[in-house]
Amino acid sequence: MMIRFFAVVERDLLKFKRNPVVLAMSILMPVIYLVILGNSFQGKLTDLPVAVVNQDPGPYAKRILENLRAIQAGPRTFSLLGMSDQGEAVKGVKEGRYKAAIIIPPDFSKRVALSARPEVGLFLDNPDNISAETIRNLFGAAILSMRSEYVPIRENAGEAHLRDINLFPKVDYYQSLVPGVVIMAIFLGTLTTGVFNLVMDRFLGIEESYLLTPLTRAHIVSGLVASGLSITTGIASLILVVSMLITGIPLSRALGQILPLFLVIVLATLCLLSLMFVILGRAGHPRIVGVLSGFLNVILFFPSGAVYPIASFPGWLKAFAKINPEAYAVDALKAILFRNAGLAGVSGDIAFLAVFTAVTLTFSILAFKRTL
Amino acid sequence: MQGTRAIAVSEITRKFGPLTAVDRVSFDVGEGEFFGFLGPNGAGKTTLIRMLTTLLVPTGGNAVVSGWDVAREPAEVRKRIGVVPQAMTSDLDLTGYENMDLYGRFYGIHARDRKERIRSLLDMVGLAQRANDLVATYSGGMRRRLEIARVLVHRPALLFLDEPTIGLDPQSRHVVWDFLRKLIEGDSMTIFLTTHYMEEAETLCGRVAIIDAGKIIAMGSPAELKAGIPGKDIVSLAVGNASTELAEALGGLPFVHEVRPEDGVFRIFVDSGARNLPALIDAVRASGGAILSATVHEQSLEDVFIHYTGKSIREEEARKVSFFVGAGVPQKLG
Numbered sequence: 001m002m003i004r005f006f007a008v009v010e011r012d013l014l015k016f017k018r019n020p021v022v023l024a025m026s027i028l029m030p031v032i033y034l035v036i037l038g039n040s041f042q043g044k045l046t047d048l049p050v051a052v053v054n055q056d057p058g059p060y061a062k063r064i065l066e067n068l069r070a071i072q073a074g075p076r077t078f079s080l081l082g083m084s085d086q087g088e089a090v091k092g093v094k095e096g097r098y099k100a101a102i103i104i105p106p107d108f109s110k111r112v113a114l115s116a117r118p119e120v121g122l123f124l125d126n127p128d129n130i131s132a133e134t135i136r137n138l139f140g141a142a143i144l145s146m147r148s149e150y151v152p153i154r155e156n157a158g159e160a161h162l163r164d165i166n167l168f169p170k171v172d173y174y175q176s177l178v179p180g181v182v183i184m185a186i187f188l189g190t191l192t193t194g195v196f197n198l199v200m201d202r203f204l205g206i207e208e209s210y211l212l213t214p215l216t217r218a219h220i221v222s223g224l225v226a227s228g229l230s231i232t233t234g235i236a237s238l239i240l241v242v243s244m245l246i247t248g249i250p251l252s253r254a255l256g257q258i259l260p261l262f263l264v265i266v267l268a269t270l271c272l273l274s275l276m277f278v279i280l281g282r283a284g285h286p287r288i289v290g291v292l293s294g295f296l297n298v299i300l301f302f303p304s305g306a307v308y309p310i311a312s313f314p315g316w317l318k319a320f321a322k323i324n325p326e327a328y329a330v331d332a333l334k335a336i337l338f339r340n341a342g343l344a345g346v347s348g349d350i351a352f353l354a355v356f357t358a359v360t361l362t363f364s365i366l367a368f369k370r371t372l
Numbered sequence: 373m374q375g376t377r378a379i380a381v382s383e384i385t386r387k388f389g390p391l392t393a394v395d396r397v398s399f400d401v402g403e404g405e406f407f408g409f410l411g412p413n414g415a416g417k418t419t420l421i422r423m424l425t426t427l428l429v430p431t432g433g434n435a436v437v438s439g440w441d442v443a444r445e446p447a448e449v450r451k452r453i454g455v456v457p458q459a460m461t462s463d464l465d466l467t468g469y470e471n472m473d474l475y476g477r478f479y480g481i482h483a484r485d486r487k488e489r490i491r492s493l494l495d496m497v498g499l500a501q502r503a504n505d506l507v508a509t510y511s512g513g514m515r516r517r518l519e520i521a522r523v524l525v526h527r528p529a530l531l532f533l534d535e536p537t538i539g540l541d542p543q544s545r546h547v548v549w550d551f552l553r554k555l556i557e558g559d560s561m562t563i564f565l566t567t568h569y570m571e572e573a574e575t576l577c578g579r580v581a582i583i584d585a586g587k588i589i590a591m592g593s594p595a596e597l598k599a600g601i602p603g604k605d606i607v608s609l610a611v612g613n614a615s616t617e618l619a620e621a622l623g624g625l626p627f628v629h630e631v632r633p634e635d636g637v638f639r640i641f642v643d644s645g646a647r648n649l650p651a652l653i654d655a656v657r658a659s660g661g662a663i664l665s666a667t668v669h670e671q672s673l674e675d676v677f678i679h680y681t682g683k684s685i686r687e688e689e690a691r692k693v694s695f696f697v698g699a700g701v702p703q704k705l706g
């Protein structure tokens with residue numbers, strides 16, 4: 001009977017309403033997440049401190065320095081510090097003050113002119129893989145183009161040039177995080193509603209009084225899922241709008257695709273709510289939820305393609321992404337927000353999310369224990 | 373005992389691993405009866421009530437409640453009973469009214485019927501004024517009364533209460549008792565209650581089963597149970613310098629039914645303590661003993677419990693509590 005189902009839903013919503021702190025945190029946390037993630041884990045590196053020791057008065061060393069300064073002024077990857085003492089520069093790298101030290105020896109220009117294997121020293125803070133790699137590549141390019149002053153005026157028409165063609169409106173790094181942040185909001189919402197309230201009731205000993213009533217397993221599970229769904233989709237939609245505003249994605253893009261967007265958010269929420277029910281359906285202590293939440297977040301979120309493209313994953317992780325509902329949700333949200341895909345364009349993702357929900361929800365109802 | 377049976381239990385058993393919490397218990401409760409299970413902590417009362425109310429599956433035997441087998445048709449049983457578990461189970465984040473209203477909806481009761489019924493129940497338990505306050509602001513006694521009222525919303529014919537007054541102050545306890553008495557008179561309900569307070573069993577229940585270590589050790593009306601032990605009163609004499617023949621000498625007196633010496637205290641079963649006390653004192657003095665103290669009390673279910681188990685319900689309590697208090701070091705109480 002529906003009266004029972006709605007009673008379970010209403011009880012849960014009432015209790016949620018009485019705890020405004022939970023609501024405030026559910027909204028604030030994903031937004032803070034966007035800001036922190038966007039600033040700490042950026043697509044590009046900037047302001048890496050690099051010590052430069054130039055001992056060569058010749059023209060080629062000057063060229064290299066100019067190229068480096070151009071990078072410093074442009075993409076701001078480096079922040080260059082001119083020094084005279086080679087030993088001091090290397091020591092600085094060893095102590096972690098500089099990400100690299102560049103040493104141009106006194107005879108560098110001479111050797112270039114004589115083609116006598118000119119060399120520049122590059123000391124890298126190699127344990128910091130990402131910055132070392134970036135600096136090596138950029139520095140290699142700076143050396144290669146040091147002869148560009150002598151390039152003939154007339155361009156070499158035979159040389160191939162790359163021209164970027166953006167198929168879609170430009171997406172900056174911040175904007176590309178928006179689908180991930182929405183998924184994060186959904187994840188947090190499903191973790192603090194639905195089965196969590198059951199675990200809490202069990203922990204407080206209140207569950208007993210509900211098991212004594214004629215409520216069926218289906219009433220209890222689907223009622224909790226439904227109230228978790230309404231809370232979580234509400235929060236996720238709000239987070240979507242807020243993060244679009246923060247990152248400057250035109251809201252018209254969401255408005256134009258409101259149906260597929262809503263469908264993806266609802267289904268992703270249902271997937272995670274039922275998944276949590278399967279995992280935590282028999283937990284008796286909220287601490288178990290706490291312990292598992294960090295773990296679940298890492299194994300679902302990072303392989304979702306929200307931060308790194310799934311195409312670059314190793315094979316086994318790609319296989320995992322194939323059954324990870326967050327990966328389908330991220331894929332669908334990206335398609336809708338950045339490639340203007342309609343319902344048809346994300347039908348594959350939606351089909352997966354729907355099947356995943358049906359299977360896990362059925363399983364969690366069947367696995368629900370109606371006795372103590 | 374009335375004709376039809378509200379509860380029929382046969383050889384019901386529940387094991388938790390090697391422990392048998394309820395051991396082949398059989399009994400019947402007639403419709404309209406107020407039936408109680410009296411026993412110390414850990415006797416198996418909660419386990420038994422949970423099996424009868426479908427929360428635990430028996431590992432042996434069976435029980436038929438309101439005409440349905442608890443293990444095979446739990447849903448049918450749940451529709452017909454109201455249960456107040458031992459622990460407080462009302463929702464602190466909800467108001468008293470909301471707690472009751474949601475409960476009514478869990479039983480499929482429609483809005484119109486609910487409203488009136490809840491109002492009158494809240495009135496009956498004296499919570500009408502506090503109906504719209506959060507339960508978090510209620511006292512223990514108020515919360516318990518709300519929980520009893522809550523399981524009456526769907527008008528069950530059979531009510532189960534697991535230690536309904538545990539942890540309540542004496543005044544709240546009496547309020548709950550009065551309310552339960554009203555229920556059995558007015559609504560002709562059947563009530564099944566467990567308790568470890570003999571006063572509760574004695575004043576409320578028409579029939580009592582005494583349970584210890586998972587087994588029923590005696591069953592009957594409080595009067596019948598007390599009739600099962602000799603005499604009507606118990607005179608307890610603490611005697612200093614008691615001779616070895618004193619017990620025998622006291623037992624030889626014509627009005628003494630039985631004498632039980634325990635650590636210098638003689639528990640003497642007689643028909644009238646007040647009338648027999650002087651003669652008893654004379655007998656002690658004649659044997660050269662000195663009276664340190666004398667008490668006379670009417671036999672209670674407590675004495676019935678002692679009679680069958682050799683220990684007191686209260687002692688059981690005290691011993692158990694002392695293990696907690698002493699954090700592993702048992703300390704002697706009293």
Ligand SMILES: Nc1ncnc2c1ncn2[C@@H]1O[C@H](COP(=O)(O)OP(=O)(O)O)[C@@H](O)[C@H]1O
Binds near residue numbers: 393412413415
């Ligand atoms: N879920 C359980 N698992 C293991 N032992 C239990 C469980 N529930 C109760 N017991 C044990 O069964 C015995 C009876 O407990 P219980 O029915 O709660 O007694 P009472 O309600 O009379 O105090 C106790 O020894 C208790 O420790």
Ligand SMILES: [Mg+2]
Binds near residue numbers: 414417418419458534
């Ligand atoms: Mg108990």
